[in-house]
Amino acid sequence: MALTILCYPDPRLHTVAKPVQAVDDRIRQLARDMIDTMYQASGVGLAATQVNVHERLIVLDVSDTRDQPMVLINPELVWTSPEKKLNEEGCLSVPGIYDGVERHLSVHVKALDEHGNARVIEAEGLLAICVQHEMDHLMGKVFVEYLSLLKRNRIKTKMVKHQRELRAAS
Numbered sequence: 001m002a003l004t005i006l007c008y009p010d011p012r013l014h015t016v017a018k019p020v021q022a023v024d025d026r027i028r029q030l031a032r033d034m035i036d037t038m039y040q041a042s043g044v045g046l047a048a049t050q051v052n053v054h055e056r057l058i059v060l061d062v063s064d065t066r067d068q069p070m071v072l073i074n075p076e077l078v079w080t081s082p083e084k085k086l087n088e089e090g091c092l093s094v095p096g097i098y099d100g101v102e103r104h105l106s107v108h109v110k111a112l113d114e115h116g117n118a119r120v121i122e123a124e125g126l127l128a129i130c131v132q133h134e135m136d137h138l139m140g141k142v143f144v145e146y147l148s149l150l151k152r153n154r155i156k157t158k159m160v161k162h163q164r165e166l167r168a169a170s
């Protein structure tokens, strides 16, 4: 079942997520619904924060075939490369906006999978960018907060106008 994605500047996107207490059927169902939502929105990642669930859970799929979803529960960055790179980012909560954000080139992430098994993922390329973007969501941070105040205010105005137009049309 696809869930509703919160849109910036919804204040709920700034909620700090709490750790998942138990990897149970409720969490597995939430992960499945988030994967459906990510695929339906043609995204490569999604954080629980974006569907208004404030627990530390993210889903990702950076495969070309779109059939290799990953579930990361209570993710923690255990290593970050000293090298950083500026990449163009987008966000399903800020549709139509793309801008440059500097991220670590590679990261190692410790997390539980949907069965509660601990694993460490060594991420680089798009996966590394996506993991850092999603972990920011869990801390209540949206990528536009890396941009200048001027850009952020322009984006906020554009998003509010877009949402007003959508409401008027429905």
Ligand code: K1U
Pocket: 042, 043, 044, 045, 046, 047, 088, 089, 090, 091, 092, 093, 126, 129, 130, 133, 134, 137
């Ligand atoms: O969290 C999100 O809003 C999902 C977001 C993840 C992300 C991808 C790439 C850079 C930063 C963050 C997206 O899925 S954005 C849209 C997208 O589908 C995409 C973007 C870049 C490459 C491939 C796909």
Ligand code: ZN
Pocket: 090, 091, 092, 093, 133, 137
């Ligand atoms: Zn995002």
